[in-house]
Amino acid sequence: MVQAWYMGDLSADDDQRLPHKTEPFEELSLDQLKERTGCLYWKIEDEDVENSPLVEKIRQERGYNYKDVITVSPDKLENYETKVSAERESLI
Incomplete structure (x- = not known):
């Protein structure tokens, strides 16, 4: 949810x-x-997000010619604390 x-x-x-x-x-x-x-x-439940049919459908419908998958997690994202802090600054 x-x-x-x-x-x-x-x-x-x-x-x-x-x-x-x-x-x-x-x-x-x-x-x-x-x-x-x-x-x-969109809720994407496919385990393989990179190859998700729903992601491909969204890309086609919206005319996107690119895609990035980013897992925002301390164990997956290099320099997690710095990047999370930088994102906050860009939103304020």
Whole structure:
């Protein structure tokens, strides 16, 4: 299940991996997320994401001529802490 919500205020020292939900909690539906940000979501259950028929269908329908698969995990992503921190900075 996917959940999207408005984030509360963050300081530079906050751990960006925590939820940082607002109080009171304001959840967004996937339709609201798409309308407000253009962010799309697909649930891909294939173990072999690189060769997933659904990924290929999405690429064809949306006219994508590339694909990248990135596993964001400390044991899979080199320099995990640095990259996660850099991504947070690009979103703020």
